[in-house]
Amino acid sequence: MRVWITLGGFVFLALTVGICAGHTWEGPDAVFRALAGDTSMESALLLEWRVPRVLAAALVGALLGLGGAIFQGVFRNPLAEPYLLGSAGGAALGATVALLVPLSLSQTFSLPILAFAGAWGATLLVIGVARAAGTMDVSTLLLSGVAVSAVLAAFKSFLMLALSDETVSLQVVLSWVLGGMQTPTWAGVGGLAAVSLAALLGCLALAPGLDKLGLGEAMASTFGMNVDRFIGVAVLVGAATVAISVTVGGLIGFVGLAAPHIARWRLGPLHRSVIPASALIGAAIVTLADAIARSALPPAEIPLGLVTAVAGGPFFLFLLARSRQW
Amino acid sequence: MVSLVAHNLSLIRAGKLLLDDISLSARGAGSIAIIGPNGAGKSTLLKTFAGLLYPSAGAVALGDQALQHVPADERARTIGYMPQHFAPHWDIRVRDLLRISVERVGTAAAAVRVDEVLTTHAIGDFANRWWSTLSGGESARILLAMVTAIDPPILLADEPAAALDPLYRLDMIERIAKRGRTGICIAVMHDIDLAFRFFDRIVMMKNGQVVADGSAAELFETSHLEETFGVRFLRSKIDNVRFAGIGWPTGSPSAKQVAVVGARSTVGIVKAAPL
Structure with missing residues (x-):
């Protein structure tokens, strides 16, 4: 219980810091006044611009944490991550197509749909390659993920070069690919919250299965699980979760790797705990990273993906250097 | 009455015939040991029984x-x-491991049922231990407790004591064979002496086929052991308990070889020494 209160406290702290931070630093008292219904210009700006942005960042972080927990659970591998296993790259390719290729469908629909199709297809491809090699071990998965990601990134770059012109700004795609939040409307935040809640419930439903799978495929199978079907469903849910986060926040690496790790380290490996904890940790991380992205070099914004990569890269190396499994 | 029956079972993997027309039936209760040389198909048969x-x-x-x-x-x-x-x-605590196991028959009162398993298997001291900190013997006991946590009427065990010290090995085999009193227990065994001592029935396999199937008392007296493994066995009975130990290669050994072997002393596991 104490762990959960601590986690909740961290998220609250991160949200507060996130709202305070920006081009100008606002004190917590100003934030409190704005939330309490103050009508000054300053408060209106906070409510219209900063609060929704911070909430969206937190939700994207939660989705990344969820996606990471699902992928690590499915692959039973502490190094599995949407970014490394091609899902994020697939989503990025799908989104690039949606942003650059003139389609009859409006971008509101084509962006999430193509991002999801890309994420799902890439993940299935990585699993397929690993299965064909007859093994799902770390090296095979990572190598096949790296190869698939490289091919997808090449396609994405080609599309960006070939299709961008005066009417479609490369800047839009680039800032999105590097990971960056746009400030959403309150309705947008509401919609994202609803979808995130659905993702959380979907992921939690997978928890007992992921626990069985953690005992190995043979044991899971004798415990009454249809392993292949479960992996198929779980990858679908994980890819959908990643696709939502990529649609909103672009490519933000390493959060999906770090959050489940910290969750397992504090709470043990049972997924009924790891999944929600990972969502909270992801929310806190991305909220803080977004705060840094907005306030480090005013008036410019650093792409969010760069902030998480700068912090997450060393974390990943740290994981590789130690062998303890969480 | 529970029963597990194989009808003319064959299994081909990568062009190799691993199981060759096996028929075998287990009904009601009893302990069965499957023995045979390496590559005979024992584990494959067990996995087929498990539905894997x-x-x-x-x-x-x-x-x-x-x-x-x-x-x-x-x-x-x-x-x-x-x-x-x-x-x-993932490294996991024993209690959580048992919890996953009991939840395969439903999540109701899972924590209470985990406590029951800890008590009936006398492993309460291990409840909060991490799997990675258990010794080979301890992890074997926890594994057995986990697999039998819901008391399944059929237990299949693949070389359950292969890597254990004599004391743990004896304990583990006794526990497993005991399950044959109330249900069916089928174990692939490497310790031929323990198989003949603790199990009701012996199934001998070679080259994917069942070459002998009968009660332990019956097969103890025949030459099937020699034919299956290609070595001679030393047999003895102490207090009506059967021992079959490895002797010397089959074929007619020279008088010298026999003399050498005969002069050697053999050691077999008898029973746990009083502590």
Whole structure:
């Protein structure tokens, strides 16, 4: 219980810091006044611009944490991550197509749909390659993920070069690919919250299965699980979760790797705990990273993906250097 | 009455015939040890019984249903399978491991049922230990407790004591064979002496076929052991307990060899020494 209160406290702290931070630093008292219904210009700006942005960042972080927990659970591998296993790259390719290729469908629909199709297809491809090699071990998965990601990134770059012109700004795609939040409307935040809640419930439903799978495929199978079907469903849910986060926040690496790790380290490996904890940790991380992205070099914004990569890269190396499994 | 029956089972993997027309039946209660040289197909047969491998021809029947058609949760309730190697992918506490196991028959009162398992298997001291800190003997006991946590009427165990010290090995084999009193227990065994001592029935396999199948007392007296393994065995009975120990290679050994072997003393596991 104490762990959960601590986690909740961290998220609250991160949200507060996130709202305070920006081009100008606002004190917590100003934030409190704005939330309490103050009508000054300053408060209106906070409510219209900063609060929704911070909430969206937190939700994207939660989705990344969820996606990471699902992928690590499915692959039973502490190094599995949407970014490394091609899902994020697939989503990025799908989104690039949606942003650059003139389609009859409006971008509101084509962006999430193509991002999801890309994420799902890439993940299935990585699993397929690993299965064909007859093994799902770390090296095979990572190598096949790296190869698939490289091919997808090449396609994405080609599309960006070939299709961008005066009417479609490369800047839009680039800032999105590097990971960056746009400030959403309150309705947008509401919609994202609803979808995130659905993702959380979907992921939690997978928890007992992921626990069985953690005992190995043979044991899971004798415990009454249809392993292949479960992996198929779980990858679908994980890819959908990643696709939502990529649609909103672009490519933000390493959060999906770090959050489940910290969750397992504090709470043990049972997924009924790891999944929600990972969502909270992801929310806190991305909220803080977004705060840094907005306030480090005013008036410019650093792409969010760069902030998480700068912090997450060393974390990943740290994981590789130690062998303890969480 | 629970039953597990193989009808003319054959299994081909990568062009190799691993199981060759095996028919075997286990009904009601009893302990069965499967023995045979390496590569005989013992583990493959056990995995097919567990539903982990599908036969290429023939079928396994659980009760009056083909095993493939038994609903997965019913199979999980009925058959417990203890693999030769088990290592959870995440380090996990014993209590959580047992919890995952009891939850395969429903989540109601899972914590209470975990406590019961800890008590009945006398492993309460291990409840909060991490899997990675358990010794080989301890992890074997926890594995058995986990597999039998829901008391499945059928237990399949693949070389359950292969890597254990004599004391743990004896303890483990006794525990497993004991399950044959109330249900069916089938174990792949490497310790031939323990197989003949603790199990009711012996199935000998070689080259994917069953070459002998009978009560331990019966097969103890025949030359099937020699024919299956290609070595001679020393047999003795102490207090009506059968011992079959490895002697010397078959064929007619020279007088000198026999003399040398005969002069050597052999050591077998008898019983746990009083502490």
